[in-house]
Amino acid sequence: MLGLDLTLSYNGAPVVHGAEIHLEPGKVTALVGPNGSGKSTLLRALARLHQPDAGRVLLAADDGHTISEAEAEAVPGAGPAELLDHGIDAATLSGRDFARRVTLLAQSRPTPGGITVRELVEFGRHPHRGRWIAGDAGGAGIVSRAMELTGVTAFADQPVDRLSGGQLQRVWLASCLAQDTGVLLLDEPTTYLDLRYQVELLDLIRELADEHGVTIGVVLHDLDQAAAVADRVVLLESGRVRAVGTPAEVLVSDVLSSAYGIRVDVEVDDRGCITTCPIGRYNTRARTERLVVA
Numbered sequence: 001m002l003g004l005d006l007t008l009s010y011n012g013a014p015v016v017h018g019a020e021i022h023l024e025p026g027k028v029t030a031l032v033g034p035n036g037s038g039k040s041t042l043l044r045a046l047a048r049l050h051q052p053d054a055g056r057v058l059l060a061a062d063d064g065h066t067i068s069e070a071e072a073e074a075v076p077g078a079g080p081a082e083l084l085d086h087g088i089d090a091a092t093l094s095g096r097d098f099a100r101r102v103t104l105l106a107q108s109r110p111t112p113g114g115i116t117v118r119e120l121v122e123f124g125r126h127p128h129r130g131r132w133i134a135g136d137a138g139g140a141g142i143v144s145r146a147m148e149l150t151g152v153t154a155f156a157d158q159p160v161d162r163l164s165g166g167q168l169q170r171v172w173l174a175s176c177l178a179q180d181t182g183v184l185l186l187d188e189p190t191t192y193l194d195l196r197y198q199v200e201l202l203d204l205i206r207e208l209a210d211e212h213g214v215t216i217g218v219v220l221h222d223l224d225q226a227a228a229v230a231d232r233v234v235l236l237e238s239g240r241v242r243a244v245g246t247p248a249e250v251l252v253s254d255v256l257s258s259a260y261g262i263r264v265d266v267e268v269d270d271r272g273c274i275t276t277c278p279i280g281r282y283n284t285r286a287r288t289e290r291l292v293v294a
């Protein structure tokens with residue numbers, strides 16, 4: 001998927017200025033940046049939920065594989081040049097055809113009342129159905145697999161309006177997985193999740209990319225998580241792409257300090273694991289107080 005020269009605005013005021021973003025099949029691309037830098041707006045434009053003032057979104061003919069294909073491999077030949085020549089303009093697809101290729105786990109969603117977890121997950125199958133549910137061959141298996149992968153099978157028959165924030169987040173993710181698209185866009189998916197499910201979600205993201213060739217774009221505020229899970233990082237600042245590259249290329253002290261407007265130290269251990277440490281006044285005070293107590 002390629003977002004090309006995207007200019008995006010609200011009420012005529014541009015908030016994203018000519019951004020280019022390439023999401024590769026079988027790779028995880030993390031979007032990071034300060035609050036208000038345009039990450040969600042950009043993701044929504046890729047998902048066709050925000051009409052661009054200028055620019056286009058191009059899709060590979062077969063943009064990634066899906067969880068229903070057990071032995072899928074990443075799709076070759078979907079680089080920016082190929083997409084420019086042969087990509088499908090997302091705006092030309094019907095809603096249904098687009099929804100078969102791209103799904104977005106949005107940051108906030110209204111919780112529907114009066115339906116069960118399983119019914120909400122089944123809703124993800126909507127672009128694959130004809131007029132009758134029975135027309136969705138293989139759909140039941142994909143719904144079950146999506147629920148297993150996200151750990152929601154145990155409460156499949158509970159009403160969704162009685163779930164905790166983290167449980168509900170996993171159910172929405174299951175619904176996105178049930179949609180079985182080649183492109184999966186996730187806006188701050190670890191919000192509301194406890195430590196275990198944050199780790200499991202990041203593992204799942206990697207598994208979907210590595211083993212199923214899914215194209216993944218994910219907004220993350222936690223830079224250490226971005227470093228751990230992403231193949232590429234796109235850093236946005238004031239609606240512009242400030243840096244693109246591997247985590248080691250983008251998550252460096254001077255770039256982050258400038259983007260976030262505070263000092264950010266970065267450590268890389270022997271295994272190449274990146275840890276970022278934002279330095280505030282409390283860092284110094286905490287150390288001094290600890291020393292005094294000791």
Ligand SMILES: Nc1ncnc2c1ncn2[C@@H]1O[C@H](COP(=O)(O)OP(=O)(O)OP(=O)(O)O)[C@@H](O)[C@H]1O
Binds near residue numbers: 011041
């Ligand atoms: N519905 C809206 N109407 C008007 N302006 C908006 C709207 N949504 C977002 N904006 C503005 O667009 C800019 C980009 O917002 P966006 O939500 O894309 O940033 P973000 O990087 O995702 O922020 P955050 O990290 O806080 O989620 C901000 O200046 C924001 O105030």
